[in-house]
Amino acid sequence: MSAVLDHHDHAHDDHHDHAPTGWRRWVYATNHKDIGTLYLLFSFTMFIIGGILAMLIRAELFQPGLQLVNPELFNSLTTMHGLIMVFGAIMPGFVGFANWMIPLQIGAADMAFARMNNFSFWLLIPAGLMLVGSFWMPGGAPAAGWTLYAPLTLQQGPSMDAGIFAMHILGASSIMGSINIIVTILNMRAPGMTLMKMPMFAWTWLITAYLLIAVMPVLAGAITMTLTDRHFGTTFFNPAGGGDPVLYQHIFWFFGHPEVYIMILPAFGIISQIVPAFARKRLFGYTSMVYATSSIAILSFIVWAHHMFTTGMPVTGQLFFMYATMLIAVPTAVKVFNWIATMWQGSMTFETPMLFAVGFIFVFTMGGFTGLILAMAPIDIQLQDTYYVVAHFHYVLVAGSLYAMFAGYYYWAPKWTGVMYNETRGKIHFWWSLIAFNVTFFPMHFLGLAGMPRRYADYPMQFADFNALASVGGFAFGLAQVYFFFFVVLPAMLGHGEKAPQRPWEGAEGLEWEVPSPAPFHTFETPPKLNAAANKILA
Amino acid sequence: MKTMKSIWNKSASVLATAGVWLGTGSLGLAATVNDLPGGPSVLQLNLPPAVTAIAREQQWLHWFMLILCTVIFVAVFAVMFYSIWKHRKSRGHKPATFHESVTVEIVWTVIPFIIVILMALPATKVVVAMKDTSNADVTIKATGMQWKWGYDYIKGEGEGIGFVSTLDGEQREMSNNGGPKKGEVVDDYLFKVDNALVVPVDKKIRIITTANDVIHAFAVPAFGIKQDAIPGFVRDTWFRAEKIGDYHGQCQELCGKEHAYMPIHVKVVSAEDYSKWVEGEKKKMAALADDPSKVWTLAEITQRGEKVYAQNCVACHQTSGKGGGAIKALDGAAVVLDADKAKQIKVLLNGQNNGTMPAWKSLSNTDIAAVISYTKNHWSNQTGQLVQPAEVAALRK
Numbered sequence: 058m059s060a061v062l063d064h065h066d067h068a069h070d071d072h073h074d075h076a077p078t079g080w081r082r083w084v085y086a087t088n089h090k091d092i093g094t095l096y097l098l099f100s101f102t103m104f105i106i107g108g109i110l111a112m113l114i115r116a117e118l119f120q121p122g123l124q125l126v127n128p129e130l131f132n133s134l135t136t137m138h139g140l141i142m143v144f145g146a147i148m149p150g151f152v153g154f155a156n157w158m159i160p161l162q163i164g165a166a167d168m169a170f171a172r173m174n175n176f177s178f179w180l181l182i183p184a185g186l187m188l189v190g191s192f193w194m195p196g197g198a199p200a201a202g203w204t205l206y207a208p209l210t211l212q213q214g215p216s217m218d219a220g221i222f223a224m225h226i227l228g229a230s231s232i233m234g235s236i237n238i239i240v241t242i243l244n245m246r247a248p249g250m251t252l253m254k255m256p257m258f259a260w261t262w263l264i265t266a267y268l269l270i271a272v273m274p275v276l277a278g279a280i281t282m283t284l285t286d287r288h289f290g291t292t293f294f295n296p297a298g299g300g301d302p303v304l305y306q307h308i309f310w311f312f313g314h315p316e317v318y319i320m321i322l323p324a325f326g327i328i329s330q331i332v333p334a335f336a337r338k339r340l341f342g343y344t345s346m347v348y349a350t351s352s353i354a355i356l357s358f359i360v361w362a363h364h365m366f367t368t369g370m371p372v373t374g375q376l377f378f379m380y381a382t383m384l385i386a387v388p389t390a391v392k393v394f395n396w397i398a399t400m401w402q403g404s405m406t407f408e409t410p411m412l413f414a415v416g417f418i419f420v421f422t423m424g425g426f427t428g429l430i431l432a433m434a435p436i437d438i439q440l441q442d443t444y445y446v447v448a449h450f451h452y453v454l455v456a457g458s459l460y461a462m463f464a465g466y467y468y469w470a471p472k473w474t475g476v477m478y479n480e481t482r483g484k485i486h487f488w489w490s491l492i493a494f495n496v497t498f499f500p501m502h503f504l505g506l507a508g509m510p511r512r513y514a515d516y517p518m519q520f521a522d523f524n525a526l527a528s529v530g531g532f533a534f535g536l537a538q539v540y541f542f543f544f545v546v547l548p549a550m551l552g553h554g555e556k557a558p559q560r561p562w563e564g565a566e567g568l569e570w571e572v573p574s575p576a577p578f579h580t581f582e583t584p585p586k587l588n589a590a591a592n593k594i595l596a
Numbered sequence: 597m598k599t600m601k602s603i604w605n606k607s608a609s610v611l612a613t614a615g616v617w618l619g620t621g622s623l624g625l626a627a628t629v630n631d632l633p634g635g636p637s638v639l640q641l642n643l644p645p646a647v648t649a650i651a652r653e654q655q656w657l658h659w660f661m662l663i664l665c666t667v668i669f670v671a672v673f674a675v676m677f678y679s680i681w682k683h684r685k686s687r688g689h690k691p692a693t694f695h696e697s698v699t700v701e702i703v704w705t706v707i708p709f710i711i712v713i714l715m716a717l718p719a720t721k722v723v724v725a726m727k728d729t730s731n732a733d734v735t736i737k738a739t740g741m742q743w744k745w746g747y748d749y750i751k752g753e754g755e756g757i758g759f760v761s762t763l764d765g766e767q768r769e770m771s772n773n774g775g776p777k778k779g780e781v782v783d784d785y786l787f788k789v790d791n792a793l794v795v796p797v798d799k800k801i802r803i804i805t806t807a808n809d810v811i812h813a814f815a816v817p818a819f820g821i822k823q824d825a826i827p828g829f830v831r832d833t834w835f836r837a838e839k840i841g842d843y844h845g846q847c848q849e850l851c852g853k854e855h856a857y858m859p860i861h862v863k864v865v866s867a868e869d870y871s872k873w874v875e876g877e878k879k880k881m882a883a884l885a886d887d888p889s890k891v892w893t894l895a896e897i898t899q900r901g902e903k904v905y906a907q908n909c910v911a912c913h914q915t916s917g918k919g920g921g922a923i924k925a926l927d928g929a930a931v932v933l934d935a936d937k938a939k940q941i942k943v944l945l946n947g948q949n950n951g952t953m954p955a956w957k958s959l960s961n962t963d964i965a966a967v968i969s970y971t972k973n974h975w976s977n978q979t980g981q982l983v984q985p986a987e988v989a990a991l992r993k
Contacts (some may be wrong), residue, residue, distance in 0.1 A: 200853070372727045426669060433719045517632070519629060
């Protein structure tokens with residue numbers, strides 16, 4: 058095995074003596090940094106498209122009555138906003154971070170399977186085109202909600218098949234990405250980088266990758282059954298032939314609940330890197346963080362039916378899923394305590410990455426608490442499928458996953474681009490996003506408690522005020538991201554800004570800060586010699 | 597706790613009003629509207645006033661959780677912000693070097709664990725009570741259909757009564773036209789139905805839910821109930837309303853394009869009024885029962901058909917009969933003009949295009965015959981063809 062690898066390494070070396078240029082550099086990309094960049098650009102593009110859909114939703118809901126779209130198109134907007142944000146923006150975004158940072162953090166030359174890495178990125182493009190293009194298909198884009206509940210999916214037009222196909226492709230891409238990450242982390246760490254010395258981001262991604270491999274095939278199964286119900290006369294979910302619509306929900310949420318942790322565990326990893334760096338103090342309770350992350354991952358497999366309390370489960374079912382769900386609060390609380398203990402007695406500064414990290418901890422915890430409230434089956438009966446749920450998952454996905462990605466961007470982009478962002482602009486982006494986010498989503502808690510159902514194109518007059526407020530906040534939040542692109546990302550891509558030092562953050566530790574900024578095309582071609590803590594290279 | 601609640605409610609209300617006024621009121625966007633008793637209130641901040649014991653329990657649980665979570669949140673983040681304030685570099689704070697303590701980790705694993713158990717205990721009691729649907733006084737089947745509710749009284753006083761409840765057509769039209777106009781006060785916007793579900797006060801009502809096409813959800817917030825209506829399956833829930841009045845809910849599971857337009861209106865009346873209502877309904881039903889073999893004249897049947905059209909078809913096919921988007925036009929449609937009447941009857945009985953046109957089997961033969969006759973003789977369709985109920989009956993399998 059090693060002989061073969063050696064041989065390959067030589068072939069690569071020869072090849073890369075002529076650094077690839079032009080379109081070939083990207084289309085034939087096998088370099089983890091280039092592929093990471095591609096992933097991040099794809100993710101941001103989908104984030105903007107999904108964001109435009111969200112703006113249309115908020116514009117329609119600004120006032121009662123239908124003004125801009127008809128109810129069918131409205132359902133397509135909510136469906137595609139969800140699908141695009143989850144599968145197009147957040148998941149590939151974190152894979153982009155993984156591609157860029159994991160080899161750098163563990164002292165590996167590249168990802169284990171460089172060509173598969175290329176393939177898993179380029180699969181995203183047809184899937185993304187199909188998702189976005191479905192709006193122009195006869196009958197419009199899928200309109201059954203991002204959860205694609207049967208039997209509503211069985212009534213949809215041909216775009217549903219395109220949607221299903223796109224999900225299959227995205228799933229295949231995710232599985233390949235996960236295999237790559239697992240093999241890279243398990244086999245390619247530099248000598249001395251033991252598992253328990255690994256940076257937290259690599260740890261959380263290792264666990265996330267296992268989750269992905271476990272549940273993406275489950276989703277594929279659910280949507281394949283939908284596909285055969287639609288075209289090949291099977292009746293898995295069609296009651297007219299003895300099928301069970303609730304079966305779909307069980308299968309979907311067996312995927313869907315681990316999926317929400319797939320979207321948040323890498324975020325925990327990023328935060329666990331940033332807080333110690335800006336507190337200038339080691340992460341408190343590293344070991345317990347690893348255990349907490351693992352137990353969240355394991356528990357995530359036994360809580361799925363808390364999404365289904367209103368389907369009419371037996372008492373024992375409701376009780377089991379209620380208890381199991383509430384249990385997840387324990388390891389999550391441990392993580393928050395550890396972050397705060399890391400800050401305690403530190404020597405903190407608040408550059409933009411730290412601001413987003415603290416913002417994450419504060420606002421994400423609010424989402425965590427509403428999650429705990431929703432976990433109580435009797436309260437969930439009132440709040441299921443209302444705006445309270447919408448508020449809850451935006452608190453954990455926007456203020457959670459997205460803020461962590463912003464934090465990670467400000468933290469690592471100097472390493473990627475070689476230039477520093479403008480600190481004032483970063484702070485503007487943070488405060489603007491934080492305020493607009495809360496103006497948008499906090500009133501939704503009230504709407505949900507008052508009983509406003511989600512996925513409604515029009516609503517009773519009594520809900521008008523908070524909806525108008527949420528829309529105003531929503532537009533402001535959208536605008537903040539446009540600002541982020543034009544005033545932070547674009548200048549960095551064009552190389553404008555102060556030159557970034559090798560270690561721009563005083564307290565940052567880890568191998569990524571042992572290489573120059575911007576990181577050279579090839580790093581760690583020979584395994585580095587590490588110090589005892591495995592966070593510095595010995596000369 | 598009660599005074600605390602009301603103080604919180606009042607102060608929160610004032611804050612919210614001020615905030616919203618700043619946000620929208622000053623722009624002159626806020627339309628005038630009043631609270632809807634039994635439905636949502638303007639700027640409502642919490643669950644609606646409870647009308648059943650279960651809803652009261654839910655409210656208690658929600659307050660319990662809200663207070664507990666707020667206390668924990670404030671305590672935890674007080675520590676964080678204290679640290680942010682004190683332990684910053686600009687104040688010359690030097691970083692400590694501690695980074696591990698098994699004791700601390702165990703303490704802050706065990707304490708949340710105990711708190712979670714404390715939270716789960718009172719909830720368990722309510723879950724068990726919620727699921728106990730035995731010994732109901734009246735049992736009613738609620739059938740979700742795209743996009744209306746069918747109610748059938750299947751046990752207890754009123755047994756045999758059955759009707760369909762649809763959103764008021766004018767309000768649906770109003771929604772298409774951009775909602776109530778400025779100055780127009782429509783407190784029950786999107787809540788008004790033609791036939792409300794009528795139940796007696798202080799009686800245990802069991803609602804059995806099912807659906808004809810896709811999943812819907814039967815929900816009335818004031819009663820604290822929400823139960824998915826699943827095609828091919830029956831599920832149940834129950835309530836015992838303690839106060840006479842009108843209570844409003846809406847379908848809460850995405851069911852297609854008219855999801856926002858299938859409200860639920862429950863009228864809770866006294867035992868005497870309920871008996872009177874049952875008597876009246878039974879009489880009406882007897883009078884309305886159509887003689888299936890009756891032979892109708894064209895004028896008679898198109899008049900009936902117009903009503904059926906307004907109740908069931910107009911939402912998609914429009915008053916103009918032109919449809920729109922995925923909805924086929926009826927005006928000038930080949931299948932409507934076709935001399936073979938069976939074609940159109942089959943479309944109504946079985947649906948078409950994967951349910952884009954749903955099956956209307958639930959309508960009576962007379963209603964189907966009437967609405968077909970109407971479409972064949974309305975707009976530019978002047979075929980003079982007349983469909984009799986018997987023809988529909990012959991094609992119904």
